[in-house]
Amino acid sequence: MRLPVPERIPPAEELGRVHFVGIGGAGLSGIARIMARRGVPVTGSDDNDTPFLAQLRELGVTCHLGYDAAHVGDADTVVVTTAAREDNPEVLEARRRGLTLLPRSAGLKAAMAGHRVLSVAGTHGKTTTTSLLTMALLHAGADPSYAVGGVLTGTGRNADLGEGGVFVAEADESDGAFLVYDTHGAIVLNVEADHLDIWGTPQAYVAAFEQFADGVDPDGFLVCGVDDPGGAALAERQRARGHRVVTVGVDRPGDLRAVDLRAADGGTTFAVERDGDLIGEVALRIPGRHYVIDALAALAAGLELGQAFAGLAAGLAEFVGTGRRMEPKGGAGGVRVYDSYAHHPTEISGDIEAARSLAGDARVVVCFQPHLVSRTRIFAPEMGKALGAADEVVVLDVYVAREESDPEVSGALVADAVPLPQERVHYVPQRSDALGVLLDIVRPGDVVLTLGAGDVTALAPELVARLEERGDG
Structure with a gap:
């Protein structure tokens, strides 16, 4: 469900009692937590009893399971997940009573009120x-909201x-949310066409990032990754308009550049040059060249805020990852299993490169689930x-998600495009069959990586459990 963003979004304290439809998700649960901690009366509902709900209940937030008009209670404002259906009974009740309805982006903006916002986009x-920057600022003593x-x-x-006084926020472009926030400092890691089911054309997608950058506070700053052509082009255009731009790169020189990259202990160590000095x-504890760029961008933003290099670097060194981003899931019999959210070709390449650095001379085995019909239609090759x-x-x-299935668009389009010998590519339409196939394939020393934004994530722990059961542990 896509709700319009109101012209004026009041701070959280002016919303009255706030009810969240879809409170168990990563996005809305975070907004609910922040509002509750700001003293706003918060309730919510969700179909699933996610781990986020337990944390909210510890704060005294009432979290209902299932959707029912009665759950809206005496709320004044209702914040709605984009995953909600048009016939959701709580949304219908809010409309019947004329309550204020807010999309996720507007709810987050209300929660941000009173802070200098750092928006991380790309x-x-x-x-x-976003996680790296948060950890860096925490260790530097800035105590950010996030x-x-x-x-x-x-x-x-x-x-x-x-x-x-700083609020670090992941700024999502998929539904235009990043255009809603009042951003003081921004990071744009890369600009590469995606979510064309929403934006329509690559040109419209790029234009949205231009609009986002134009909206940054005139007294603020923009950090751009210049190894990516889209990020480099955005940096050049914004500098030409007189905006404060800091560029970061590994392969291409930027204002900050990572040099002398060295793989060590499952992570990466690198030196940082500023203007050549x-x-x-x-020292990062996560593997992969693409994470070096992420860390460099976080470092640049922290330096722009006036924080000392040593404190920021200490925070980056303490970062051990986020859920579903090259997340270790365990292993047995010499097989190590990781799970990652990667669903775009560039993300897939980056995570396989990271897995390769972990595997050394051993094999990398990947189980990939394409996400969205529209994305697969465009990017299968x-x-x-x-x-x-x-x-x-x-x-x-x-994994169809919010779209209708299309018999002409299947995972076979992706499998057929893999440039490996036929016996090393396995198209397994049913996720339920994938575990058996993986168990037949893997051998000691392998690094196994499950990739995708859908329910493929459940395979990793299942695989570890079965490896242990068959005696590989």
Whole structure:
């Protein structure tokens, strides 16, 4: 469900009692937590009893299971997830009573009120970079508020209210949410066409990022990744308009550049140069070149806020990941299993590269589930090409999510595009059959990576359990 964004979005304290439809999701649960901590009376409902609900209940938030008009209670404002159906009884009740209805983006803006907002945007890497920046600022003593699209392992939460004046937010472009926020400082990691079911054309997608950058506070700043052509072009255009832009890069020189990259202990160490001068070294505990860019962007934003390099670098060194971003799920019999949210060709390439750095001379086995019919229709050839960097590939059918299925668009389009020998590519339409296929494939030493934004994530713990059961542990 897409709700219009009101012209004026009052601060959370002016919303009265707030009810959340879909409170168990990563997005709305974080907003609800922050509002509750600001003293706003909060309730909510969800179909699923997610781990986020337990944390909210600890704050005294009433969280209903299932949707019912009675759950709206005496709310004044209702915040609605984009996943809600038009016939949701709580939404219908709110409309019948003339209550204020807010989409997720407006709810988050209300929760941000009174803070300097740092918005982290880009086609890829938003969750990791938001988390890295949060950890860096926490260790630097800035005590930020934050809202992340996943669980920040260092805190065990996806959002919280800090005592400092800064609010770090993952700024999602998929539904235009990043255009709603009043941003003081922004990070744009990359700009590569995606979500064309919403934006229509690559040109419209790029124009949305331009609008986002134009909306940054004139006294603020924009950090852009210049290894990505879209990010580099945005930086050039914004500088030409007189905006404060800080560029970061590994392969291309930026105002901050990571040099001397070294894989070590499952992570990456690198030196940082500013305008060609060495300013220090960062040791990440997560593998992969793309995460170096994420960390560099977080570091640049922290420096722009006036924080010291040493404190920021210490926070980056303590970061151990977020849920579903190269998340270790365990292993047995010499097989290590990871799960990641990657669903775009560039993300797939980055995570397979990270898995390769972990595997060394051993094999990388990938199980990939395409996400969305529209994305698969457009990007299947590129997805297949990216998967070709693995040694063995299992491809599931498309996770349909919010769209209607299309018999002409299936996971076979991706599997057929994988440039590996036929015997090393396995198209398994049913997710329920994938576990058996993986158990037949894997052998000691392998790094197994489950990839996708759908229910493929459940496979990783299932695989670990079965490896242990058959005696590989």
